[in-house]
Amino acid sequence: MEPFTCFTSVAVPMDQDNIDTDQILPARHLMMPRDERYGGYVFKDLRLDQDGNEIGSFILNKEGFRPSRIIVASHNFGCGSSREGAVFTLVDAGFRAIIATRFGDIFYNNSFNNGLLPVVLPEETVALLRQQLHDGPGAEVTVDLEAQTVTAPDQSVYPFEIDAHRRNRLLKGLDAVGYTLQYEDDITTFEGRYIDVAPWELSAAQQ
Amino acid sequence: MAQPRSLFEKIWDRHSITTNEAGQTLLFIDRHFCHELSFHAFNMLHGNNRTVRHPERTFAIPDHYTPTTGLNDSDYVDADTQALVQNLISNAERNKLNLFGLDDERRGIIHVVGPEQGITQPGTIIVCGDSHTSTHGALGALAFGIGASDVSHVLATQTLWQPKPKSMRITVTGRRSIGVTAKDVILAIIGHIGAAGGTGHVIEYAGPVIQEFSVDERLTVCNMSIEAGARAGMIAPDGTTYRYLKGRPFAPQGNDWDKAEQFWCTLPTDDAAEFDKEETLDAASIEPMVTWGTSPEDVLPVSSSIPDPSLETDSKRQDALSRKMDYMGLVPGQPISDIKVDRVFIGSCTNSRIEDLRDAASVLKDRTARIPAIIVPGSGLIRAQAEQEGLDKIFEAAGVEWRPAAGCSMCIGVNGDFVQNEERCASTSNRNFEGRQGRGARTHLVSPAMAAAAAVTGYFTDVRKMEKN
Numbered sequence: 001m002e003p004f005t006c007f008t009s010v011a012v013p014m015d016q017d018n019i020d021t022d023q024i025l026p027a028r029h030l031m032m033p034r035d036e037r038y039g040g041y042v043f044k045d046l047r048l049d050q051d052g053n054e055i056g057s058f059i060l061n062k063e064g065f066r067p068s069r070i071i072v073a074s075h076n077f078g079c080g081s082s083r084e085g086a087v088f089t090l091v092d093a094g095f096r097a098i099i100a101t102r103f104g105d106i107f108y109n110n111s112f113n114n115g116l117l118p119v120v121l122p123e124e125t126v127a128l129l130r131q132q133l134h135d136g137p138g139a140e141v142t143v144d145l146e147a148q149t150v151t152a153p154d155q156s157v158y159p160f161e162i163d164a165h166r167r168n169r170l171l172k173g174l175d176a177v178g179y180t181l182q183y184e185d186d187i188t189t190f191e192g193r194y195i196d197v198a199p200w201e202l203s204a205a206q207q
Numbered sequence: 208m209a210q211p212r213s214l215f216e217k218i219w220d221r222h223s224i225t226t227n228e229a230g231q232t233l234l235f236i237d238r239h240f241c242h243e244l245s246f247h248a249f250n251m252l253h254g255n256n257r258t259v260r261h262p263e264r265t266f267a268i269p270d271h272y273t274p275t276t277g278l279n280d281s282d283y284v285d286a287d288t289q290a291l292v293q294n295l296i297s298n299a300e301r302n303k304l305n306l307f308g309l310d311d312e313r314r315g316i317i318h319v320v321g322p323e324q325g326i327t328q329p330g331t332i333i334v335c336g337d338s339h340t341s342t343h344g345a346l347g348a349l350a351f352g353i354g355a356s357d358v359s360h361v362l363a364t365q366t367l368w369q370p371k372p373k374s375m376r377i378t379v380t381g382r383r384s385i386g387v388t389a390k391d392v393i394l395a396i397i398g399h400i401g402a403a404g405g406t407g408h409v410i411e412y413a414g415p416v417i418q419e420f421s422v423d424e425r426l427t428v429c430n431m432s433i434e435a436g437a438r439a440g441m442i443a444p445d446g447t448t449y450r451y452l453k454g455r456p457f458a459p460q461g462n463d464w465d466k467a468e469q470f471w472c473t474l475p476t477d478d479a480a481e482f483d484k485e486e487t488l489d490a491a492s493i494e495p496m497v498t499w500g501t502s503p504e505d506v507l508p509v510s511s512s513i514p515d516p517s518l519e520t521d522s523k524r525q526d527a528l529s530r531k532m533d534y535m536g537l538v539p540g541q542p543i544s545d546i547k548v549d550r551v552f553i554g555s556c557t558n559s560r561i562e563d564l565r566d567a568a569s570v571l572k573d574r575t576a577r578i579p580a581i582i583v584p585g586s587g588l589i590r591a592q593a594e595q596e597g598l599d600k601i602f603e604a605a606g607v608e609w610r611p612a613a614g615c616s617m618c619i620g621v622n623g624d625f626v627q628n629e630e631r632c633a634s635t636s637n638r639n640f641e642g643r644q645g646r647g648a649r650t651h652l653v654s655p656a657m658a659a660a661a662a663v664t665g666y667f668t669d670v671r672k673m674e675k676n
Contacts, residue, residue, distance in 0.1 A: 165229030
């Protein structure tokens with residue numbers, strides 16, 4: 001997993017609330033193995049018509065926004081299904097950070113497992129960022145995970161909160177299972193104690 | 208006296224292995240379900256030369272890509288979907304997981320099979336790489352959906368790191384009127400708190416209406432918690448829960464049952480426990496509901512009319528409404544009862560249990576469907592029970608297609624059962640997202656009774672106004 005420290009890129013504003021995981025990656029593309037390039041499928045049905053031609057009104061198809069690698073969304077981005085493919089496709093398409101007022105919980109979790117940084121900012125700030133990006137297509141935004149700040153096109157700086165565990169994992173690009181295996185003793189001790197308290201749980205599952 | 212705790216906190220505390228310096232808790236996972244799309248997780252596991260820590264705690268059940276017309280080679284929509292199903296079976300065999308395979312009558316939709324088999328039990332933590340895992344909370348479990356990396360983590364360690372979510376209680380008071388189902392109650396709740404109203408929270412559903420619900424009804428309510436943004440929804444275990452579970456194959460037996468029941472009785476939320484957020488809804492105000500837009504929060508009683516964007520003062524909200532209206536092919540101000548329906552789907556982890564099928568049958572009895580409709584049972588055992596009760600005969604007489612093989616089917620539309628471009632579907636499933644049931648599909652979420660009524664009239668019809676047959 002690619003570590004995330006500080007990243008600057010052209011950013012694209014997406015005004016719509018509730019951009020769900022079916023819009024990010026339609027269900028019919030979920031069966032691709034991870035080694036295929038998922039990037040070509042990002043926002044597929046918003047971006048391309050049924051014949052595969054670009055839909056001109058979709059913002060990522062507009063000049064100035066094509067090189068975007070940061071999305072400034074609106075409310076409840078990534079709501080819906082648990083499909084990690086929604087994160088694979090964003091990452092493979094080059095996106096490294098998404099800014100929104102709120103995220104779907106599972107999408108939010110999945111992002112950290114793939115080096116994608118979801119940033120939560122207040123509604124006024126997110127609206128302001130989107131406005132600046134609409135006003136100047138091609139403008140850049142900086143997301144600094146070490147400093148926990150977002151720098152807007154007008155150079156205003158906004159701090160954001162993130163839990164320390166997830167921040168550390170992203171900064172170092174840590175493998176989650178490897179980290180947990182450091183707690184092997186705790187897990188084993190817990191399992192011994194747990195089965196004693198509740199003997200039916202294992203016996204039932206083993207039938 | 209110990210600190211008063213909620214149902215959720217009691218389960219959380221009991222599964223807490225340790226807490227790290229950043230405040231995340233390492234939770235022990237009791238039960239884990241896998242389906243075809245768990246293949247990413249198995250690839251990650253095997254790619255890192257890791258093994259499954261507790262194979263006996265994982266249940267593999269193909270449901271997303273299995274055909275519903277039958278399970279012969281020719282029933283599959285293509286070779287790729289069949290290979291994906293076979294891949295799950297191989298991974299289950301290789302790792303010695305519990306497997307409900309293709310020739311197993313118990314097989315069906317994971318969130319139907321877990322409770323039906325008694326695998327889902329009060330006080331347990333259950334995860335699955337599927338957002339509708341929240342369903343299992345109906346039996347007093349803490350159950351939530353996870354992504355592929357986390358599935359791999361659970362396979363390897365039987366644990367997950369989680370920040371402690373906030374708690375929310377939704378109390379449904381009063382009495383629901385006849386013809387108002389659990390589906391209408393949860394749709395009304397989502398309409399009330401919004402599609403992100405529960406984000407970051409675990410919801411506990413409480414109050415007299417919830418307590419009076421059967422387990423099947425409770426499963427429908429908890430199933431759609433994720434559509435309100437909450438990863439988990441739960442209901443305190445009670446006599447209804449215990450009566451449902453007793454004697455099920457994976458439920459505790461004999462002395463173990465008594466011990467288990469004693470423990471389960473300690474789980475309900477203490478009187479003085481506090482929640483981060485409380486909401487109350489009066490059931491008397493709930494009517495049969497129909498979603499009209501592309502988020503489950505876009506929901507209205509069947510007696511009302513489609514919103515008019517021109518009446519919106521906020522320009523962003525106006526644009527959003529127009530966009531939804533365009534996609535759904537609706538006219539502003541149009542009465543919902545005037546919307547013509549093309550197709551009906553009754554099934555999915557929300558509404559494919561025996562009570563749902565009985566509801567549909569009671570509307571379809573001695574009537575004829577005007578539009579194509581399919582009914583897909585939630586499990587092989589539900590299919591058998593429905594046929595024993597003669598429901599299949601009612602469906603067939605009404606001209607409705609009764610599918611023999613259980614599965615997710617037209618809810619997600621990846622097994623060959625999908626809704627055509629610009630076709631309008633009355634569906635008992637859980638998501639009306641753009642393209643959810645197929646590219647360009649127009650989904651309206653309703654209860655099984657309302658879906659059956661739409662099949663008969665070809666429009667959204669208040670099922671309470673249909674004469675009893």
